[in-house]
Amino acid sequence: MKIITLDRVSKRYRLSRLGSRSIREELVRTFAKLRPGHVAEERSDEFYALREVSLQIERGETVGFIGPNGSGKSTLLKLLSRIIYPTSGKIIVNGSVASLIEVGAGFHPELTGRDNIYLYGSIMGMKRAEVRQKFDRIVEFAEMARFLDTPVKHYSSGMYVRLGFAVAAHINPQVLLVDEVLAVGDAAFQSKCQQRIEELRRGGMTIFFVSHDMAAVERLCDRVYFLQQGQVRSVGEPQQVIHDYYNAVLFRHAPTSYSEYSHIEAQLGSGDNGTRAAEIRNVRFLNRDGQEIDTISTGEPLIARIEYTAYQTIEDPVFELLFYSAEGHLHTHYTTAINGEPIPMLQGSGAVEITCEEFGLTPGLFKIDALLVRRGAIDAYDRKPRQYLIKVMPGRKVRGMFYSPHQWRLLPTDEIRQQSDAAAEQRYL
Amino acid sequence: MSATLADKEKEKEISVAVPAEAGEAEPVLQNTIEWSDSLVAHARELWNHWELLLLVTQREIKVRYQQTALGVAWAILQPLSLMLVFSIFFYYFANIPSEGLPVPLFYYSGLLPWTFFATALSFAIPSLISNSHIITKIYFPREVIPLASVLAAFVDFLVASAVFVGMLIWYRIPPTWNLLWFIPLLLIHLVFTVGLCLGASAFTVLYRDVRFTVPLIIQIWMFASPILYSTERIRGTTRMWYMTLNPIAAIIDGYRRSILHGQPPELRYVASAAAVSFIALWLGYKYFKHLERQFADIV
Numbered sequence: 001m002k003i004i005t006l007d008r009v010s011k012r013y014r015l016s017r018l019g020s021r022s023i024r025e026e027l028v029r030t031f032a033k034l035r036p037g038h039v040a041e042e043r044s045d046e047f048y049a050l051r052e053v054s055l056q057i058e059r060g061e062t063v064g065f066i067g068p069n070g071s072g073k074s075t076l077l078k079l080l081s082r083i084i085y086p087t088s089g090k091i092i093v094n095g096s097v098a099s100l101i102e103v104g105a106g107f108h109p110e111l112t113g114r115d116n117i118y119l120y121g122s123i124m125g126m127k128r129a130e131v132r133q134k135f136d137r138i139v140e141f142a143e144m145a146r147f148l149d150t151p152v153k154h155y156s157s158g159m160y161v162r163l164g165f166a167v168a169a170h171i172n173p174q175v176l177l178v179d180e181v182l183a184v185g186d187a188a189f190q191s192k193c194q195q196r197i198e199e200l201r202r203g204g205m206t207i208f209f210v211s212h213d214m215a216a217v218e219r220l221c222d223r224v225y226f227l228q229q230g231q232v233r234s235v236g237e238p239q240q241v242i243h244d245y246y247n248a249v250l251f252r253h254a255p256t257s258y259s260e261y262s263h264i265e266a267q268l269g270s271g272d273n274g275t276r277a278a279e280i281r282n283v284r285f286l287n288r289d290g291q292e293i294d295t296i297s298t299g300e301p302l303i304a305r306i307e308y309t310a311y312q313t314i315e316d317p318v319f320e321l322l323f324y325s326a327e328g329h330l331h332t333h334y335t336t337a338i339n340g341e342p343i344p345m346l347q348g349s350g351a352v353e354i355t356c357e358e359f360g361l362t363p364g365l366f367k368i369d370a371l372l373v374r375r376g377a378i379d380a381y382d383r384k385p386r387q388y389l390i391k392v393m394p395g396r397k398v399r400g401m402f403y404s405p406h407q408w409r410l411l412p413t414d415e416i417r418q419q420s421d422a423a424a425e426q427r428y429l
Numbered sequence: 430m431s432a433t434l435a436d437k438e439k440e441k442e443i444s445v446a447v448p449a450e451a452g453e454a455e456p457v458l459q460n461t462i463e464w465s466d467s468l469v470a471h472a473r474e475l476w477n478h479w480e481l482l483l484l485v486t487q488r489e490i491k492v493r494y495q496q497t498a499l500g501v502a503w504a505i506l507q508p509l510s511l512m513l514v515f516s517i518f519f520y521y522f523a524n525i526p527s528e529g530l531p532v533p534l535f536y537y538s539g540l541l542p543w544t545f546f547a548t549a550l551s552f553a554i555p556s557l558i559s560n561s562h563i564i565t566k567i568y569f570p571r572e573v574i575p576l577a578s579v580l581a582a583f584v585d586f587l588v589a590s591a592v593f594v595g596m597l598i599w600y601r602i603p604p605t606w607n608l609l610w611f612i613p614l615l616l617i618h619l620v621f622t623v624g625l626c627l628g629a630s631a632f633t634v635l636y637r638d639v640r641f642t643v644p645l646i647i648q649i650w651m652f653a654s655p656i657l658y659s660t661e662r663i664r665g666t667t668r669m670w671y672m673t674l675n676p677i678a679a680i681i682d683g684y685r686r687s688i689l690h691g692q693p694p695e696l697r698y699v700a701s702a703a704a705v706s707f708i709a710l711w712l713g714y715k716y717f718k719h720l721e722r723q724f725a726d727i728v
């Protein structure tokens with residue numbers, strides 16, 4: 001039997017009716033309707049958070065849900081945890097559901113940690129005896145035995161979340177909903193949370209995992225759904241669906257994410273853009289055949305051609321490219337200061353080519369700073385902040401943060417023996 | 430790509446984004462506990478959460494008494510102070526008759542059940558809104574929240590009742606078998622209060638401005654109930670309408686007759702109050718459960 005079945009489930013909101021109304025508004029509305037010449041309310045303010053979504057989940061599966069913000073992932077989790085109710089369609093859940101969404105939401109600030117463990121456990125559907133039985137383990141997991149009798153309002157936000165997660169992680173539901181809670185607490189606690197989820201997963205629990213962390217989705221999930229605008233765009237093997245996701249989202253959202261960062265650009269652009277003794281005219285990306293590209297797959301060769309014009313003779317120049325992720329993190333850095341001959345001086349127009357045999361960044365949209373500086377100097381000749389763009393598509397199968405080129409070979413047995421003999425000789429000498 | 434995906438979907442027998450059909454099917458949601466419209470099923474689910482109900486009630490009481498300097502004494506002070514005020518102004522100054530009963534006892538016997546009703550209403554009505562942070566994040570039967578307000582008020586009522594028992598002894602009111610009428614009366618009293626609190630709290634989620642009218646409504650209702658005065662002089666059809674439309678009046682009058690006068694209450698009004706109360710509970714719970722599905726969207 002399927003543990004979860006959704007049959008054409010939709011959740012519709014009417015934007016004008018969001019939030020509670022007042023009697024006054026209602027009366028005004030009613031009278032407006034009675035007036036002659038009244039035009040019926042438009043239906044254009046309807047908004048589907050989910051539209052006709054059908055899915056079936058097997059017992060013990062770990063299913064990932066990916067999609068851009070506003071694609072309906074959280075709505076789906078809220079429907080499954082019965083917080084909200086579908087506008088139409090059918091949801092069948094054959095088991096108990098617990099969610100790690102907003103852990104600690106049931107805490108009451110005036111009550112002590114101890115009282116709150118019981119209260120929260122009970123809200124999450126545990127019996128009092130069950131909480132009592134698991135109490136010590138919960139306290140140990142949260143690492144807060146000392147603060148048990150302190151009202152929760154005096155807790156730091158980290159303690160709050162730790163206690164919330166500790167309770168939630170010790171409920172034994174048949175279905176667990178996880179919504180990026182892993183981004184809480186310090187690194188040590190985060191890894192503890194991940195371990196706990198891994199433990200529950202191996203224990204045969206059905207897990208719904210919503211995340212933007214593709215690496216985690218790929219590692220944890222048996223199957224992945226890609227949601228977009230409230231509909232299922234694709235479903236299947238994690239690798240394939242993540243590929244579809246990048247394909248759909250990166251291309252569609254490239255212009256918007258560009259404008260999202262325009263304020264940073266304005267800031268960067270308004271500042272010192274260099275001495276203008278020389279200028280970076282353009283940066284172009286080429287493939288091995290010399291064709292200009294704006295998209296590359298992980299592991300493919302990348303050639304970056306930086307075109308410059310020097311208005312006067314400039315000495316000891318260094319060209320640099322900095323790759324920033326959509327979130328603004330610096331992911332990698334190419335420079336002419338290392339690897340190869342230094343450029344002694346430049347005059348007039350020309351171009352510099354930087355070649356990377358195997359491009360290591362994982363899929364995403366990257367914005368690039370191009371810099372022309374004088375070696376060892378503070379001011380740049382020219383600075384082009386976030387001016388260039390490259391999309392990275394899934395190419396080589398990569399787990400983790402980036403692809404690192406590597407080779408391998410199988411060692412012949414006599415070679416190993418020789419080496420260990422040599423090492424032994426060395427030790428005795 | 431799309432072709433291979435389509436194959437994959439077929440393989441796994443997963444239907445994805447079935448095209449829209451005309452008309453929307455009535456939403457159905459099932460869980461371990463059947464989601465249905467039957468109030469019995471809802472009540473059974475509530476019963477499964479009785480521990481939660483007790484804990485939330487405990488929380489209400491703890492938090493409320495922690496914040497007031499007087500603590501539990503507050504539960505007694507409220508009806509007691511009003512009793513003194515009424516005794517002085519309405520009896521000694523205005524000479525309003527007290528059914529021949531000791532004056533403080535007469536007023537207290539009205540104020541005690543009334544205070545429970547009024548406290549329950551005034552705490553239950555905004556309860557869903559003030560607990561919106563939980564409602565939008567965790568599922569549990571939502572009626573737990575207003576019910577906890579009623580239960581917390583009931584605990585106050587029990588504490589204040591101790592004073593009433595003391596007064597009965599002090600004024601040497603002889604106990605009779607008719608005293609036992611207080612059991613069905615209390616049941617009706619509870620049923621009416623719960624029904625009204627459920628309905629009103631759900632209604633307030635929908636229309637927030639209702640909250641501000643609650644103190645006024647409670648005040649008007651208090652004057653419409655026999656707390657300051659006796660029902661002795663209300664006769665004929667007026668009495669019939671008075672007692673039927675306001676179950677609280679029939680209940681308070683019933684308490685006075687059975688406990689203080691040692692008489693049975695007027696049975697037809699007990700019956701009408703019971704009928705109104707059970708209808709109120711049924712409608713209130715039905716309405717609550719009907720709106721419950723929207724709570725997290727609205728609140």
